[in-house]
Amino acid sequence: MQQSNWLKWLSSDARHFQILSQFTFLIYGILFLGWDQDWLNYAAAFTGTVGIQTIFIKTGYAQNHSYKSAIITALGLCLLLKTNSPIIFFCAGAIAIAQKFAIRINGKHLWNPANFGIIIAIILSGNAWVSPGQWGNQAIFVLVSSVAAWNVLSRIGRIDTGIIFLLSLSIFEYFRTVVYLEWGHEVWLHKMTSGSILLFSFFMITDPMSTPLNKKARIVWTVSVAFVSFYLTNFFFINASVQWVLFALTPFTPLIDKLAKASQFNWQKSIQPLFNLKKQTNESTY
Amino acid sequence: MKALTRKLLALSMAMLIIVQSSYGFCGFYVAKADTTIFNNKSEVILVRDGKHTVITMSNDFKGDVKDFAMVVPVPVVLKESDIKVVDRKVFEALDAYSAPRLVEYYDQNPCQPEYALDEIYAMPTSVNSNSMVMKSESIREKDFGVKIEARYKVGEYDILLLSAKESTGLKDWLLLSGYKIPTTADEVLAPYIKSNMKFFVVKVNAETIAKGKFEYLSPLQISFDHDKFMLPIRLGMANSTGSQDMIVYAFTRTGRVECTNYRTVKMPTDRHIPLFVKNEFGDFYKSLFQKTWKTENRNAVFLEYAWDVTPNWGMKCDPCVGPPPMQQEFADAGVWWANTGGQTFFTRMHVRYEKSKFPSDLTFQVTPNNENYQARYVLTNPASGEFECEEGQQYLLDLRDKRKLELDEYAALTGKISPKGQKYLSEYQGKILLAKKNEAPIFMKEFFKxxxxxxxxxxxxxxxxxxxxxxxxxxxxxxxxx
CATH class of the missing domain: 1.20.5 (Single alpha-helices involved in coiled-coils or other helix-helix interfaces)
Known part of the structure; x- marks a missing residue:
């Protein structure tokens, strides 16, 4: 199939698609969901992440293409973190990127940068929060996010993580809400179509750099994140528990990696053919 | 000498800043859209500090008091000291203070400057309510798996706290005890029983009924400590197919309250609307709410007001619709910390819910977001006098364009075209003497505005x-x- 240069370049790195999808969600939030965030806040998040990344690139710690990761982190913060202060956005972005270089085990960073930035901003500033209800439950959103996610994740071989997370969370919630509590299916569906849950499952927990490398280990790890967040939501009424659980369980990934060996993940090597999504390659063959 | 000049300059600068801040908004408050314009509505005050929650439920029941009954799921068995009745005036005060508001500006005549004064208009009222019927109560609870955990007499109410083993038993017990609950209620009662909720069951006591006609029933206030921060709306929807309005007045120490399982959306604000809305603001806001509600797919919670109302904190609204909450109102609302000077943040939310769009109960969270917000709509009074000078003529041309935009805004906000529009547009047509000139490319201006x-x-x-x-x-x- 003849592909234009542009398309070839676009499909050369799965992160391009991720940036495009996240950017689309941000525009959707601002234009259609009426978020009241200042543009200054978004600019601050970008300055924080890209600025710090530049420092690390200039000092030789990172390669040029890692700018893309910084943009993904900034978009992640814009999509999930809420605060009225651009300074907090800037710091969250800067800390998120800095920890990628400061906290490394086996040459791999530990936390998902956006997740780290969000949790640190909430704990340290006391003036930041996440709004689990901000996405609503519109069907169109569900459709678009899953298509976008499928596009990104199938390329990096991490679609399994997102789907397993969503599936196990749905099963836990189903047993609690419908089977045990006897609410109607609509209550369960309302919980599971929450935009925040979908975005988390497709764009945060699937981060190949901060999840276990071995496939089986990753499944176990994903199910445990789903279970703990289900437990905290239903029995301790903690809002946005998925973010906290991911943050708390991330330190276990190097341990899991040690027990279940697999090869390193590399963004640019990971790419799979654009028009042949069915062909799933096991990353251990890399 | 130089130093003195500098000091004077600094002083005058400081004065300027003070003057500017106290006249931050130079419009006048005209009218408000209070809750009386909405039928089938309920009002709730929610106070949250850590795990401690105070819920005050308004009671606009009109009818025979012996027909009144209420069932509310609560997370814990309440003590007698956790239940009280409060003066219903607190709702009126909070409503008046936080209602969407209409303000007006006055244009200055470019030929001969002068000012006019504002007028205040009242809102139309219409109130309606539903209730359940209650008869006698002499059925054995045990047979139904129902346990009376506590029984209190508070104000004019007899209160029971029930726990139940299964929903059918509870439903039958309630039915036999004279509570007219819908036959489909057990499917909603079951989840509450399973999540270990208790039932707060209220009726008016015999002495009050014996006294005869009762003008109104007092709002009931309950307080408890629990992680859950929610309002059970499902029970109220069991027998209703239409939509119901609820106004939530929430108070926290830190900032806004927002819904965690539905979107919390701001009402459109600071829009310039035609002058004729002055006399029909209630209807205008009703249409505006209806339109916004539909646009947001009928399943969002709407923010109408958010402001730091800490006593002695300074300017609390811009402009004020009514006097800010006073000590007595804070005390009645259950905001116990406000009168000792603690920071108090006030959020007003308006939710119109119906069964198909609101499957789950509303859950909330307290955020540190202390950004102020109010639903405010702006009127512009045209200048009066003659407009024969050149600037006056230009003013009339601009006025016509401005009014065109106001009418567009009106149509966009309410989804309706006002029959008064044509007259409004041509009101000053007769005073335009010169040929049309210098018409500003208004589209470009507004495109960026x-x-x-x-x-x-x-x-x-x-x-x-x-x-x-x-x-x-x-x-x-x-x-x-x-």
């Missing part, structure tokens, strides 16, 4: 910037490979 297109423009430019960035990073990689 209006929110939507501007945002789109910024979004597009951001997108372009991203593409350029991509290109940049790509060329870097290629150079490296080469």
């Amino acid at each position: 209006n929110n939507g297109p501007r945002k789109l423009l910024i979004a597009l430019s951001a997108f372009m910037a991203l593409i350029i960035l991509f290109r940049f990073s790509r060329s870097k990689i290629e150079t490296k490979i080469v």
